[in-house]
Amino acid sequence: MTRLVSAAAIALGLATAPAFSFDIESMSEDERATFREEIRAYLLENPEVLMEAIGVLENRQAEQQVADDQAMVENNANALLDDGYSLVVGNPEGDVTIVEFVDYRCGYCRKAFPEVNALVEEDGNIRLIYKEFPILGPESLTSSKFAIATNLVAGEEAYARMHDELMNLRANATEEVLARLADDMGLDSAAILAAMDDPEVERQIAENHALGQALQISGTPTFVFGDQMVRGYVPIDAMKEIVEELRGEG
Structure with a gap:
């Protein structure tokens, strides 16, 4: 023995x-x-x-x-936090920054969307950065190009509104559907459609994909909370715990 x-x-x-x-x-x-x-x-x-x-x-x-x-x-901190083009919502001077890599056609991104919004609104001191990361096929790419083109044509406030609408869109994301969506929002759909071919749109998406590769991101949603990376859907209570830890409250 x-x-x-x-x-x-x-x-x-x-x-x-x-x-x-x-x-x-x-x-x-x-x-x-x-x-x-x-x-x-x-x-x-x-x-x-x-x-x-x-x-x-x-x-x-x-x-x-x-x-x-x-x-x-x-x-990759600079590319994550200060690329000069990604959509920033919440408190731009917030003491905690969350970065989310998102695909508009991703079911888990849509599931997380209202919870992320609730976290940002309830907290009031979170800076949220969205990274366009279309990886789920042609409609994902079309949606992201349309969102970025909205920013180029109508500015960040319209971009934020378009982001919300695209996250809630249940119809197929064809150019015709997106054009009607823009018209309903009071935006110039023709100008946005034309801007989808702007090289700047391709550049932003390419840079986000390169950043995702550098961070070994292969799916959406992927979150960066401070220096922590969390891959996949995160319930709001878990997000709150992470934020508290980052602030030293946990």
């Missing part, structure tokens, strides 16, 4: 401690075979050891992911 426990301890150590030193090469073939059998037998009798090792590994991987995300956010 002593040899059995010892072998299992070595197995757990190998799985959970990079600095563990064990020279298996010094063993004879018979010793290696015995060693393997002892480890196998112990793990079959005590599978919780494997779960413990897996838990330690997952924790380490999660910690490393957080550290990697923080480094990526720091290295």
Whole structure:
């Protein structure tokens, strides 16, 4: 039993401690075979050891992911926070900044939309930056181009209104549908449609895609809270907790 426990301890150590030193090469073939059998037998009798090792590994991987995300956010801070063209809403002087990479055709972006708005309105001291990140096909791209073109033609206030309308749009995002939407908002739909071909529209989308690649973002929504990156939908209560942590209130 002593040899059995010892072998299992070595197995757990190998799985959970990079600095563990064990020279298996010094063993004879018979010793290696015995060693393997002892480890196998112990793990079959005590599978919780494997779960413990897996838990330690997952924790380490999660910690490393957080550290990697923080480094990526720091290295791309200017592009995230001050690109000169992304839509900024909420309090422009807020003490907490949230960046959201969004696709207008993304179901989870739409689910998050009212909750993000509620957070910003209730808090009153959050700066929210939207990054156009169309990745879900032609209608996503058309929607983002139309939104950016609205900004070029009619300014940021109209852009913010258009963003809200596009997040709530349930019809197919064809140019005809978008033109009617702009007309209903009292905007110049013809001018906006023409501006969709402006090289500036393509530049902004290309830069956002390059930024997303640099941050290893592959889906929407993706949030950046301060130096923390959160991939996927986040309920409002969880967002509030993150904001409190950033302020040192948690």
